[in-house]
Amino acid sequence: MAQIAQVIVDVPTMQTNEPYSYAIPDALRDQLQPGMRVTVPFGHRVVSGFVVGITDDTQFEGQLKPIQAVLDLAPVLNSELQQLADWLATTTYAFRITCIQTMLPNLLKAQVEREIAPTAELTAQERATYFPDGMARPFDSTKLDPTTLSGLLKLRQAGKVTVTYQVKDKAAVKTTPGITTTLPTSQLQELATSVAKRAPKQAALLTYLQQLPAQPVAQAKVIKDAGVSAEVIRAGETKGWLKRQPLEVYRDPFQQPVAPTKPLTLNDQQHAAVTAINTAVTQHAAQTFLVEGVTGSGKTEVYLQSIATALKLGRSALMLVPEIALTPQMTNRVKSRFGHQVAVLHSGLSKGEQYDEWRRIDRGEATVVVGARSAVFAPIQHLGLIIMDEEHESSYKQDENPRYHARDVALWRGQYHDCPVVLGSATPSLETRARAAKGLYTRLVLDHRINHRPLPTVHIVDMREEVKQHSGDDDFSAPLMTAIQERLDRHEQVVLMLNRRGFSSFMMCRDCGFVLKCPNCDISLTYHVNPRLMKCHYCGHEEAVPQVCPNCHSRKIRYYGTGTQKVEEALQKLLPSARILRMDVDSTRRKGAHERLLKQFGRHDADILLGTQMIAKGLDFPNVTLVGVLNADTALGLPDFRASERTFQLLTQVSGRAGRAEKPGEVYIQTFNPDHYAIQLAQTQDYERFFVTEMHMRHQGNYPPYYYAVQLTASHEDEKVAAQAMYQILAAVKTGLSDQAIVLGPTPKAIARVKRKYYYQVVIKYKHEPHLKAVLDQIRQGSQRAARGLAVTIDAEPMNFM
DNA sequence: TTCAATGCAATC
């Protein structure tokens, strides 16, 4: 019986979102397995694809085409991850191939390249114009200029040129020169004694070769260990003593060795938590834990000791951390406990490094994986424990297709492997905390700080009063300045956070009120000092800083609001002797800059670390005794039901940065909303009261976790088209769902225009809608043949309502 | 009437 491969082709459309049948040529029959990548003829070209099954027959009536080539020796997705891909596609409304690609390291994304070659049919004239060197040339419609492109297309119509497709697999294994010997030890011994007296180096090499293992050894190692030069090795090669053979090496992103650490002694609460988790690990129970631990309560040690238990049982562990927290501080801590068996996966690595870490995991050489969001797809086998630190972080949700939440994937894998999942946070998401309240998750509370260090004292500064007393737009209140000065006098360090979410410094005319906006997007341009430019944070548009108002030509156009650079300048003016380190998107763009700045601060090369949200997470500097939040409430005004939750989390998180060692810490929060519950409760770090208050608000507003939510968005260059599409979708939703469902919109998004496109959205809130999936799938089908340029997205449980 | 731009369905 002829075997048939079921292939998902790499063409992300609705029509090709199911397997296509291909004949398996005899030569590939033994080799091919589900989970492998292949190249297949598709229409009039070749595309890459992914084998999801091998069957004996097919529904397809027509003539099957054969698979062209197999790209892998072994499946790149095992059976678990293949099932996970299917689940991901159904729950996130994404294409199957998109899900598969997301789960694989970047380098395994095969690329199709087109080439165009001349034929004998061409006239000399045409040949000279299009093929000056007579050779085939790359045919990339995005890179060729329009005239050449249309010319080439005409020639193709006439059949005067041929187009070929080449699927390029970028997966490259790095090698280093290696050495092996084929001679038996006895012969080498003989040679060593018979070699000329005045060639001691050759003798040394021969002696060394005798104890060489069968596998190739790096040439660099031979040179070092045998004490010979590359010259001698070359001589040995010509004499046939040894053979050169490329040796596969891993690009190790973690070069520097780390000092091993021993498990620390646990306090009672930590001990209770570890015991509970260990029991679940040992019993292979797919139980979910919520470790609710205040900052400084030693959550990480609980994670590490639980991981140790899984390893002892011969199982592996996955630890997820927000990208921003994947600092060397954090990875070092895991590496120094578990050594070489740790693999690290995050976007800071090069693609080659990512691929190599992925392969170490796939081969079972790494049994502890630490990584950011996408590491939840790591090909770990025999999972014994999954940990997700800072579980509330919104970066665990991917904001492009597939719009998955790593927490959901982690829970899925926990079920699959029958292993516990530990969600950890000082400020759990309302969803998670509510599930714990319902008894779905086991709650483990760590409310003592290690060594009973007190929580920092938090002061709230009413900026309305400050502005009244002083003149105008000062970013620094008197109490905060006094506190900073005290630290400088005592040679202690200060962390200042500028909340930048949805807030920036913009140009406004004081005469006519004109605000300078991006010509492509609907948002105001941000003022940058160095280089002095107006920039759009969404599309990257740049323009010169205007001297006069473009609207009324007044010279009184000034910038308003607060950027890190402006604050830095102002602060430097107030404290001329203070050494200030600025950490924001601009100063950390280059690879490793983030790490370098933190090291600098850790060495006390600076007194004040000034930064955006990124400094709130996971830093641990013992000499920091003061934390200031310059503008606590910029996020509160945003049209998002999670605004309070975000604000509370951020303030609590950043407050934890103060006084982590023996010196007590102080926190100053500057706000224009001193009475808001999110800020009041952040002052006392009272998560439980915040939870109860916020749950009440969510209940009032019919928001998650009381309701599920789906956000539908349509975007188009023409505002009318986008709006119209949304009204059609609205009609489909209304007829398809019960009247229990709450449908909001269509409304223009808070930032209605981004990159020359208008955005409209509809939000569905529901408790139980069995037909929802069918309705949304139908919308997905419909959006396929809608107006050109119209993009419809479906986001289940969105994190951003803007 | 002819050629070209535009829309549309199919791709195993």
Added chain:
DNA sequence: ATTGCATTGAAG
């Protein structure tokens, strides 16, 4: 996504 093929639209 990309293609060939049908349909419609503008010039001959």
